Amino acid sequence: MISQLFFGYFAAVIIILSLLVVTRKNPVHSVMWMLLMFFHIAGMYLFLNAEFIAAIQVIVYAGAILVLFLFVVLLLNLREELQTNRFIGSWPAGLVIAASLLLSMIAALRSFVPGPSGPYTIALIEKETHTRVLGQVLYTEYLFPFEIASLILLVAIIGAIVLAKKKVRS
Amino acid sequence: MQPVMPDLGPVFPETVLTVLALVLLLADLVIKRKETIGLLSIISVTAVAYLLAGSLGTTFGGMFISDGYSIFFKLIFILNVILTVLISVKYIQIEKIDYGEYYSLILFATLGMMLMASAGDLIILYLGLELMALSTYVLAGFMRRDVKSNEAAMKYFLLGAFASAFLLYGTSLIYGLTGTTDLKAISSYIAGHGLAGNPVLMLSLIMFAVAFSFKIAAAPFHMWAPDVYEGAPTSITAFMSVGPKAAGFAVLGRVFLTAFGSVRTEWVLILIPVAILTMGVGNIVALSQTNIKRMLAYSSIAHAGYALLGIISGTADGLSSVMLYMFAYAFMNMGAFAVIIMLRSEGFRGDNINDYEGLAKTHPVPAVLMTIFMFSLTGIPTTVGFMGKFYVFMSAVEAGYMWVVIIAVIFSAISAYFYLRIIMYMWMREPKEAVELTTSPAIGLALLITATAVIGFGILPSSILTFARLAITGF
Amino acid sequence: MPGTFTPSAYLPILIFLVVATAFGIGALLIGELFRLKRPYPEKLMPYESGNEPVGEPRIRFSVRFYIIAMLFVVFDVEAVFLYPWAVVFDRVGFFAFIEMIIFIIILLVGYVYAWKKEAFVWD
Numbered sequence: 138m139i140s141q142l143f144f145g146y147f148a149a150v151i152i153i154l155s156l157l158v159v160t161r162k163n164p165v166h167s168v169m170w171m172l173l174m175f176f177h178i179a180g181m182y183l184f185l186n187a188e189f190i191a192a193i194q195v196i197v198y199a200g201a202i203l204v205l206f207l208f209v210v211l212l213l214n215l216r217e218e219l220q221t222n223r224f225i226g227s228w229p230a231g232l233v234i235a236a237s238l239l240l241s242m243i244a245a246l247r248s249f250v251p252g253p254s255g256p257y258t259i260a261l262i263e264k265e266t267h268t269r270v271l272g273q274v275l276y277t278e279y280l281f282p283f284e285i286a287s288l289i290l291l292v293a294i295i296g297a298i299v300l301a302k303k304k305v306r307s
Numbered sequence: 308m309q310p311v312m313p314d315l316g317p318v319f320p321e322t323v324l325t326v327l328a329l330v331l332l333l334a335d336l337v338i339k340r341k342e343t344i345g346l347l348s349i350i351s352v353t354a355v356a357y358l359l360a361g362s363l364g365t366t367f368g369g370m371f372i373s374d375g376y377s378i379f380f381k382l383i384f385i386l387n388v389i390l391t392v393l394i395s396v397k398y399i400q401i402e403k404i405d406y407g408e409y410y411s412l413i414l415f416a417t418l419g420m421m422l423m424a425s426a427g428d429l430i431i432l433y434l435g436l437e438l439m440a441l442s443t444y445v446l447a448g449f450m451r452r453d454v455k456s457n458e459a460a461m462k463y464f465l466l467g468a469f470a471s472a473f474l475l476y477g478t479s480l481i482y483g484l485t486g487t488t489d490l491k492a493i494s495s496y497i498a499g500h501g502l503a504g505n506p507v508l509m510l511s512l513i514m515f516a517v518a519f520s521f522k523i524a525a526a527p528f529h530m531w532a533p534d535v536y537e538g539a540p541t542s543i544t545a546f547m548s549v550g551p552k553a554a555g556f557a558v559l560g561r562v563f564l565t566a567f568g569s570v571r572t573e574w575v576l577i578l579i580p581v582a583i584l585t586m587g588v589g590n591i592v593a594l595s596q597t598n599i600k601r602m603l604a605y606s607s608i609a610h611a612g613y614a615l616l617g618i619i620s621g622t623a624d625g626l627s628s629v630m631l632y633m634f635a636y637a638f639m640n641m642g643a644f645a646v647i648i649m650l651r652s653e654g655f656r657g658d659n660i661n662d663y664e665g666l667a668k669t670h671p672v673p674a675v676l677m678t679i680f681m682f683s684l685t686g687i688p689t690t691v692g693f694m695g696k697f698y699v700f701m702s703a704v705e706a707g708y709m710w711v712v713i714i715a716v717i718f719s720a721i722s723a724y725f726y727l728r729i730i731m732y733m734w735m736r737e738p739k740e741a742v743e744l745t746t747s748p749a750i751g752l753a754l755l756i757t758a759t760a761v762i763g764f765g766i767l768p769s770s771i772l773t774f775a776r777l778a779i780t781g782f
Numbered sequence: 783m784p785g786t787f788t789p790s791a792y793l794p795i796l797i798f799l800v801v802a803t804a805f806g807i808g809a810l811l812i813g814e815l816f817r818l819k820r821p822y823p824e825k826l827m828p829y830e831s832g833n834e835p836v837g838e839p840r841i842r843f844s845v846r847f848y849i850i851a852m853l854f855v856v857f858d859v860e861a862v863f864l865y866p867w868a869v870v871f872d873r874v875g876f877f878a879f880i881e882m883i884i885f886i887i888i889l890l891v892g893y894v895y896a897w898k899k900e901a902f903v904w905d
Contacts, residue, residue, distance in 0.1 A: 272866030
């Protein structure tokens with residue numbers, strides 16, 4: 138019961154905060170609301186018995202990625218940004234499409250049948266700790282995706298330098 | 308549980324490509340002449356192509372599948388790299404973007420495509436797609452001083468991220484429904500648990516269709532294509548119009564026919580309107596274009612629509628016709644872009660359709676080549692474009708979609724107008740101003756390869772068709 | 783399934799969060815309620831009895847910050863992957879060691895590349 142209450146709280150607040158993020162005129166305010174949203178997502182992960190992911194959410198998202206966002210926002214011309222509209226003229230059309238997508242999702246999810254649950258029960262994760270279980274799966278079963286992830290990170294480094302670095306011409 | 312060493316044989320070509328791409332990235336730091344890096348990247352992918360034949364097998368618990376289907380697509384990707392590098396070498400010097408990262412990023416993007424073609428698991432599919440997409444976003448924005456190039460990168464990135472979100476949402480729904488991300492396991496679970504009519508499954512099908520439609524630039528998710536194709540460096544436009552599209556079709560074929568094979572009747576209902584809309588939008592909007600890169604963007608959208616017919620027919624013949632189509636498209640589109648790149652010279656953009664006026668009088672050889680490629684894109688017999696269309700339409704007719712094929716043929720006839728207009732401009736108009744061509748041995752080689760292939764495979768398609776049919780045995 | 787698990791070990795953190803938030807809001811609220819409010823123009827200036835401020839308080843940051851932040855994110859994510867690896871090292875053993883070496887080598891190439899491109903130099 139109590140955990141369902143918390144789940145409801147997190148779900149509702151995340152939606153409200155996301156709306157605040159996209160509707161604020163000042164991008165710095167958007168980023169700040171996003172910070173709060175990241176913490177709520179971390180809380181949600183805790184209630185899904187994924188404490189390592191919750192920690193990552195705080196370290197990587199609230200820590201590193203938010204700093205990146207803030208720097209990018211500060212690259213903008215804030216004065217111009219404050220005068221432009223948040224949404225393009227055809228936003229009602231977007232709203233209609235998004236709303237119909239939401240409605241069809243709600244309609245569809247009524248007939249959701251959960252698939253088989255895996256070997257990782259709550260008791261097992263409690264006993265083993267989440268980090269250990271995650272590590273065990275990641276470094277045996279999912280080692281191939283793990284290595285591809287390093288290539289994606291590498292491309293991110295190259296991309297940032299190619300696009301933003303003043304060229305070193307010797 | 309002690310982990311067992313996975314069989315690395317099937318991923319050997321990808322491993323070699325990774326190592327070579329990393330070496331090239333570091334080589335860029337010491338090599339001053341960037342043409343050398345271009346040459347090295349061609350050598351690298353050729354080595355990888357040589358290794359592909361010995362890589363058959365499945366590894367990492369079914370996550371990575373190297374079969375005939377994936378090898379065929381990987382050969383298209385490698386061909387794409389070779390032709391792109393050949394047409395790039397001179398062009399990127401003119402645009403002053405001759406940096407070594409250009410070639411490394413092309414190789415990383417290709418690695419992503421190869422992973423997509425071989426993905427037996429939705430997680431690998433996603434990671435391969437992201438690797439490909441991230442590299443391509445950067446390549447699209449490679450001309451940092453050019454506003455249009457920046458716009459192209461930004462637009463491609465934002466909409467690409469949006470499409471990735473759909474892919475992830477679809478994946479999470481499927482995972483919740485079936486408890487697995489393995490394509491074969493999803494298929495057997497759907498069949499075994501009678502999920503065929505489940506709305507959640509339908510929702511996830513739609514999500515996948517949206518994500519893949521974006522990658523292959525199918526309407527109504529094609530909006531990014533014209534702006535990105537126009538703004539990106541022309542060589543990268545050529546690269547994007549062939550590689551990511553073929554990769555998109557590779558995953559579309561594998562996911563829809565393997566994982567969702569048992570609910571074919573459902574996804575056909577999604578894909579038929581998409582295909583018709585794509586052909587319509589692509590061919591009709593192309594009529595009014597004045598920029599040749601934009602025109603080819605709409606043409607590329609239209610071609611995605613034709614190729615979708617092969618997926619819709621859902622048979623082995625349909626799948627092999629899609630493979631043939633992508634193969635044909637690689638040659639004819641690369642050839643057309645090679646001619647466009649030749650028109651770009653110092654101080655002259657050469658991407659307006661008017662720039663082609665009277666080209667036959669001033670430069671007959673490029674005009675003849677462009678005529679061949681335009682004929683092929685139209686689908687006129689004795690070119691490979693005709694063969695591609697012919698087999699795709701045949702497979703759809705055999706699968707009972709006669710009416711869709713009739714619509715496709717009508718749109719194909721409309722498309723003749725804008726392709727033949729270029730030919731008309733080249734041969735029947737007087738040149739307005741002297742157009743300077745930028746030639747190099749590399750681009751000459753690219754034109755030789757593409758023109759020979761367009762005519763050669765157009766007259767004798769049986770070898771490649773046999774190869775495609777052989778490749779999908781056991782799919 | 784949501785709502786089947788309660789992370790009871792995190793109760794102290796929840797209490798801490800509630801107290802911290804209440805303290806922050808409460809302090810501001812009490813100050814607002816009880817302090818004297820007699821504003822005059824000099825008092826409202828950013829630097830009372832200092833220099834007059836010139837120009838915008840917000841300046842546009844250099845794009846160099848972006849590279850720094852991006853590299854930070856990338857290597858932060860790399861470090862994150864090391865945690866579960868270190869925790870299960872005793873079980874997965876030498877095998878995981880090789881995996882992690884490959885992972886680090888790939889990113890090391892990126893590091894060398896960034897270094898040689900003078901991404902760490904503030905020119």
